[in-house]
Amino acid sequence: MSNSPYVIVGAGPAGVIAAETLRTNNPVTPVLMIGEEKEAPYSRMALPYLLAEDIKETGTHLRHTDGHFDTRGIEIRNDRVSAVTAAEKSVTLASGGTQAFSKLLIATGSHAIRPPIPGTDLPGVENCWTLEDARAIAAKASKGSNVVLMGAGFIGCIVLEALAARGVHLTVVEMEDRMVPRMMDQTGGAMIKSWCEAKGVTVLTSTRIEEIAANNGALKLTLGDGKSLDADLVVCAAGVKPNIAFLEGSGINTDTGVLVNDRMQTSDANVFAAGDVAQGIDFSTGANEIHAIQPTAADHGRTAAMNMIGIDTPFQGSLSMNVLNTLGLITSSFGQWDGVAGGDTAEITDNDRFRYVRLSFQDDVLVGALSLGMTQHVGVLRGLIQSKVRLGHWKERLMANPLLIMEAYLARTQGSVFGI
Amino acid sequence: MQKALLIDPEKCTSCLQCELACSFEQEGVFNPAKSRIKVFEFEHGLKAIPYTCTQCSEAWCLHACPVEAITINEATGAKEVNPNTCVGCKVCTIACPFGTINYNADSGKVIKCDLCSGDPACAKACPTDAITYVDANWTGYDRMQEMALVGHGRPAKGAAQ
Numbered sequence A: 001m002s003n004s005p006y007v008i009v010g011a012g013p014a015g016v017i018a019a020e021t022l023r024t025n026n027p028v029t030p031v032l033m034i035g036e037e038k039e040a041p042y043s044r045m046a047l048p049y050l051l052a053e054d055i056k057e058t059g060t061h062l063r064h065t066d067g068h069f070d071t072r073g074i075e076i077r078n079d080r081v082s083a084v085t086a087a088e089k090s091v092t093l094a095s096g097g098t099q100a101f102s103k104l105l106i107a108t109g110s111h112a113i114r115p116p117i118p119g120t121d122l123p124g125v126e127n128c129w130t131l132e133d134a135r136a137i138a139a140k141a142s143k144g145s146n147v148v149l150m151g152a153g154f155i156g157c158i159v160l161e162a163l164a165a166r167g168v169h170l171t172v173v174e175m176e177d178r179m180v181p182r183m184m185d186q187t188g189g190a191m192i193k194s195w196c197e198a199k200g201v202t203v204l205t206s207t208r209i210e211e212i213a214a215n216n217g218a219l220k221l222t223l224g225d226g227k228s229l230d231a232d233l234v235v236c237a238a239g240v241k242p243n244i245a246f247l248e249g250s251g252i253n254t255d256t257g258v259l260v261n262d263r264m265q266t267s268d269a270n271v272f273a274a275g276d277v278a279q280g281i282d283f284s285t286g287a288n289e290i291h292a293i294q295p296t297a298a299d300h301g302r303t304a305a306m307n308m309i310g311i312d313t314p315f316q317g318s319l320s321m322n323v324l325n326t327l328g329l330i331t332s333s334f335g336q337w338d339g340v341a342g343g344d345t346a347e348i349t350d351n352d353r354f355r356y357v358r359l360s361f362q363d364d365v366l367v368g369a370l371s372l373g374m375t376q377h378v379g380v381l382r383g384l385i386q387s388k389v390r391l392g393h394w395k396e397r398l399m400a401n402p403l404l405i406m407e408a409y410l411a412r413t414q415g416s417v418f419g420i
Numbered sequence B: 001m002q003k004a005l006l007i008d009p010e011k012c013t014s015c016l017q018c019e020l021a022c023s024f025e026q027e028g029v030f031n032p033a034k035s036r037i038k039v040f041e042f043e044h045g046l047k048a049i050p051y052t053c054t055q056c057s058e059a060w061c062l063h064a065c066p067v068e069a070i071t072i073n074e075a076t077g078a079k080e081v082n083p084n085t086c087v088g089c090k091v092c093t094i095a096c097p098f099g100t101i102n103y104n105a106d107s108g109k110v111i112k113c114d115l116c117s118g119d120p121a122c123a124k125a126c127p128t129d130a131i132t133y134v135d136a137n138w139t140g141y142d143r144m145q146e147m148a149l150v151g152h153g154r155p156a157k158g159a160a161q
């Protein structure tokens, strides 16, 4: 075969981890990563810490050693891929011309979207998705300014923490009836809300922003109940959409994102997808889902690269999971925390101390979990779910006291020596 | 030859010397709550299992880190957190399926076992040899790691570091 390179579209975490895995396991075939952002490969996840001024821009970079990519023989090109012709194993570049590939990885992530209301295109309305966005927010979110955060989903709540650290007057507006509705149930969502309010943030749930209008160099927001809010800056965290538009006419199957099998392979055998753009196998349901999180981007990138090389590597599916810090209150969620039909759930709640743990079981196997106010050994929730450890008599103990998760894990994986 | 912590729960009397030694070595205080090795007690302390990071070859924590704050110490094989790079995002704490990398609210960063640069304080402090520091290819250690890995889907072998 020709020595066309492995081509990776997108230089975010999924693309970078794939490029490194390709290099480590196949030193022969060239690796070319094409990314449209004019930055060194960086991590979106680090942006809140840049906004909070914990780190400088270089602290957001995915790799910190000078010449990291050069010495590994990974070529990075700043360009945008505008089309893919899978049948001809070639991509079209926005700067003109085409690039042949032996295998292609689509790791283009997603882009932030704005809700369909008037005024979202006004100056002073910003997303918080790219490094460029973070620079724009940093320029406007000065101490004491009025900032409205539109959306209290997972990303919104991370941004909330960063904005609060800048000392702004913060109001959060969320359409749904609680904060982080896709990661927390009513109990947890309500606790996060009262925690944030106690820290001086105004939280409006079940509230819509109907319109944003210019107002003497600032902005005026009209809410669903007719009230209004003044803002110097509106930060929009109202959802994202996978970057798949350039795949139109490529012959590659897409749904919400790029559809892939358990080898991260698309409908075209030479084309793979990974990260936020890939609608990959969900560990819990086996269905194709998008899990737009860092650990999934990393797992996808590594698995896709191995399969691109031809080292058959099945993927067991990604577990939906998140960890969040809202002004010091730490929460996490894993898998099917909302429970499954015919399963059981166990809960322990301490409203005064902001503690909450909820476990969901199917038979004697943990399938989902929520935790609030817990920082030690949370990872074992992933371990229990993903390795499908049969809990046996420990299930009853966990039903009585959900805090014994670490003990249950140890007893069931190492305790056989003493029959615990 | 790289070495590893070998833990034999049957020898553990839950005296907590390891936790005290670890917290003193790493944090400068005798405080089990700040220890990176943790003794889990069963049946009111009659049985106990000391537990810490096995420096697993999958290194889920390292791969999940968005800013390359976790790297491998070539001499010891330990996966080490660089506190200057760590932003405290905690993604590693949910990525590690063993629950052995944890957030420390005091520093705003995560902490985990780093094998004390090759001279682990816990092993030195353990009076019953329930924790020993031995050649990594010793079969008992392999067995222990196997046990800890029961059923975990292994990710790509030889994946990038």
Ligand SMILES: Cc1cc2nc3c(=O)[nH]c(=O)nc-3n(C[C@H](O)[C@H](O)[C@H](O)COP(=O)(O)OP(=O)(O)OC[C@H]3O[C@@H](n4cnc5c(N)ncnc54)[C@H](O)[C@@H]3O)c2cc1C
Residues within 6 Å of the ligand: A009, A010, A011, A012, A013, A014, A015, A034, A035, A036, A037, A043, A044, A045, A046, A047, A048, A079, A080, A081, A082, A107, A108, A109, A110, A128, A129, A130, A155, A158, A159, A243, A246, A274, A275, A276, A277, A292, A293, A294, A295, A297, A323, B089, B091
């Ligand atoms: C503020 C913020 C906080 C977050 N916090 C967390 C968190 O705490 N935990 C967590 O797990 N996740 C978090 N995430 C999500 C996490 O950052 C993403 O899951 C991760 O970045 C996905 O990586 P990726 O490589 O798939 O995509 P991306 O990081 O989006 O990278 C894709 C790259 O491809 C480029 N690209 C797109 N189209 C083209 C094209 N046609 N040609 C060339 N290049 C193209 C894009 O410009 C981009 O640079 C956060 C995200 C944000 C924005």
Ligand code: SF4
Residues within 6 Å of the ligand: B053, B054, B055, B056, B057, B058, B059, B060, B061, B062, B079, B095, B096, B097, B098, B099, B100, B101, B112
């Ligand atoms: S902290 Fe967890 S994932 Fe990281 S090396 Fe240790 S056991 Fe492995």
Ligand code: SF4
Residues within 6 Å of the ligand: B064, B065, B066, B067, B068, B069, B070, B081, B085, B086, B087, B088, B089, B090, B091, B092, B093, B109, B110
């Ligand atoms: S908490 Fe620190 S070490 Fe862990 S993933 Fe985040 S930046 Fe990396």
